[in-house]
Each structure stands twice: as C-alpha cells, then as structure tokens.
C-alpha cells in the first residue's frame with residue numbers, strides 16, 4: 001500500500017501521543033573517559049545535569065566505558081539465545097543477583113521491564129497460593145500492563161481500562177483476581193482487609209518507597225507489621241523494588257535499608273538501575289514459592305538475554321568496585337545540609353532515602369513543583385516531577401556535593417524566576 005514518507009514528521013507525529021515531550025533531543029554524555037557522566041549534552045550542544053537518568057535507569061551515569069566495553073564484548077559473542085538454552089552470562093547474572101538479594105534461598109525470573117517483573121510477581125502469587133485477592137496501596141505505582149495496572153492506584157492511568165482491570169468487587173477481565181487497596185502505612189486497614197477477605201489473600205504488594213507518588217518511604221514498623229500479617233494469613237509479601245533497588249538507597253535493596261536483616265520478603269522485583277541503562281529486570285522469589293511454576297506457566301523471549309545479562313553484571317561490578325552504594329546512601333544527608341544552609345523561599349520537605357530523593361514544594365494540591373520542573377531544564381538541570389508537588393532526583397550513585405548543590409541551586413533559581 002503506497003503511503004506518504006515520514007521524513008518530515010517530528011517526534012510528536014511519529015509516536016503514539018502517550019508522552020508530553022520537551023523540545024530537547026538528548027545526544028551524548030558530557031565526559032565519560034574513566035567513568036559515567038552525570039551530565040548529558042543535547043543535539044544543540046547544551047549541557048544538563050541529568051537528575052532523571054531515564055527515570056532511575058542510569059546508576060553509573062551515562063557512557064561508563066567499562067559498561068560499554070562489557071556490552072560490546074558480549075554483542076560480538078552472542079546476542080540472542082532462547083531460554084530453552086543456557087548461556088554463561090545468564091548463569092553468572094542469576095548467581096550474582098541471588099547472592100545479593102535479602103533472601104536466603106531464592107530463584108529468579110529474568111525479564112526486561114518493570115511492569116513485566118510486576119506481572120511475574122502477580123502470576124506467581126496467584127498460582128502459588130491458589131488465592132484470588134492481592135492487597136495493594138493507595139498512591140501505588142507498579143506498572144501499566146493490565147495486571148500491574150490493577151495494582152497501580154493513579155485513576156488517570158486506570159480510568160480508560162477499568163473494565164479490563166482486577167477491581168475489588170468488579171467484574172473486570174480478571175474475573176478471578178481482585179485487588180483490595182489500603183492507605184500506605186495503615187496496618188490496621190490492611191488487617192481489616194485480611195479479615196474481610198479471610199483465606200483469600202494471596203499477597204500484599206508494595207513499594208518500600210513509593211516513587212511515582214512523590215517519594216514516600218515505608219517505616220520499618222509498617223514493613224515488619226505486614227510481614228507478620230502475611231505470616232498469620234498464609235499470604236505472600238511482595239516488594240516492588242523497581243525504582244528503589246540495586247543500591248540506590250545505600251544497600252542492594254531498600255528492604256535492607258529500612259528493615260535490615262530482621263525479616264525477608266517472599267517475592268522481590270527490580271528493574272530500572274539493574275541494567276545501568278540497558279533493559280534488565282528480575283523477579284526473585286523464595287525457592288519454595290518459585291517452585292509453583294512449571295515449564296509453560298510463564299515466559300518471555302528477551303528475559304535473560306545474554307547482552308542484558310552482561311549489562312547487568314557490569315553494572316553490579318562497577319557499583320561494587322567503585323563503592324557506589326555507600327555514595328548513593330550518602331546523598332540525602334548532603335541535600336539536607338544544602339537545604340539547611342539555604343532554605344527555599346516556599347515551604348518544602350525533603351523525602352526519600354539515599355539517591356532516591358524528592359523535594360515536596362508547597363501543599364500537594366498547590367502543584368507548585370510542576371512549573372519548577374518545566375523551568376529547570378532551561379537552567380541546565382533535567383528533573384521529573386511527581387504528582388505535580390515533588391521535584392525528584394534520581395542522580396547517578398557517584399553523585400555528591402557538586403551535583404546536589406547544582407540541583408538545589410537550580411530549584412532556588414527556578415522558584416525565583
């Protein structure tokens with residue numbers, strides 16, 4: 001069928017209109033001769049401090065030569081392999097992940113995106129318990145595929161698809177799966193849901209730090225309370241570390257940063273930072289739980305791809321060689337110091353852990369952060385804004401005083417503009 005050439009179409013005419021795009025074309029790292037860069041250069045040669053990092057996907061910054069070399073080497077060896085065959089990078093990566101997660105005896109399902117890892121967790125919870133209710137939380141974000149969207153709270157994301165989602169009592173497409181929702185942090189409300197759906201709760205799923213909602217960490221008491229509740233109900237505790245995992249909070253998982261080694265989750269899933277910029281995700285489950293899966297009960301073509309595994313391995317190696325978890329863990333204290341020395345002219349609150357930071361500005365419904373987030377790129381800093389009220393920083397793990405000072409000074413400048 002003849003059709004018009006796409007040559008003269010801009011980005012907005014080429015893609016589905018699912019994103020609001022800025023008129024910035026990101027091109028390359030500023031300087032990455034010995035390690036990754038926290039700065040990016042656009043196609044016009046303008047430089048930006050990148051506090052977005054592909055939304056938490058650049059723990060090493062951009063263009064770390066060691067990461068590039070590891071991926072290039074694997075590309076030249078073998079780039080595609082079906083999961084019915086074995087590869088050395090997949091074995092090495094699975095071992096590396098299982099050695100690091102806070103679970104004594106676990107198995108991993110490798111995949112490529114966050115929502116895919118949530119989906120794996122949902123299927124495992126439902127299959128291994130034979131139950132039909134998952135408890136999730138208000139403000140939660142777990143992804144946008146239909147299963148994950150059933151757990152995600154944002155009505156704007158859900159509304160067009162509500163008839164396809166697992167609703168508390170609805171007759172959605174997932175007729176045998178229900179999602180019940182409690183306020184984040186409210187253990188009594190979760191307890192009440194467990195009573196209401198007695199014997200039916202497959203799992204309680206949550207982000208240990210709610211990211212898209214505006215960076216709200218769970219307390220240790222809440223997480224341990226949920227652990228106890230799951231034990232008493234025979235339900236599984238599922239922790240979504242897609243945004244918080246892989247060292248961003250100072251430990252491999254936010255679970256360890258918040259809870260320590262006092263308890264283990266049953267299922268834990270990660271994405272974003274895992275691949276250092278390459279699409280890598282993983283859903284880890286206690287072996288006893290994972291064994292509910294058999295050949296054919298789940299799968300994915302690209303999961304565990306040799307190049308993805310090489311990217312994941314290189315990311316872990318560099319994070320550890322350079323002591324990056326400790327550096328990431330120190331970011332919040334540095335930002336607090338900067339804020340104490342030079343407070344904002346508007347009421348503000350710093351939230352988050354390590355290198356997963358949010359600056360709440362004004363009252364949530366004033367949405368003061370949205371115009372700031374729009375101005376900051378013009379001032380040389382890329383950020384994302386959560387919920388219209390919180391400027392978020394997901395800087396590379398090595399970032400320190402210099403980068404955080406620029407982030408803070410630019411918020412001040414944007415407020416005054």
Ligand SMILES: Cc1ncc(COP(=O)(O)O)c(C=O)c1O
Pocket residue numbers: 055113114115116118141142143144207211212240241242243271272
């Ligand atoms: C906590 C959490 N879960 C799930 C997702 C979805 O991940 P993806 O966009 O890779 O599907 C995100 C992405 O922002 C997230 O932050």
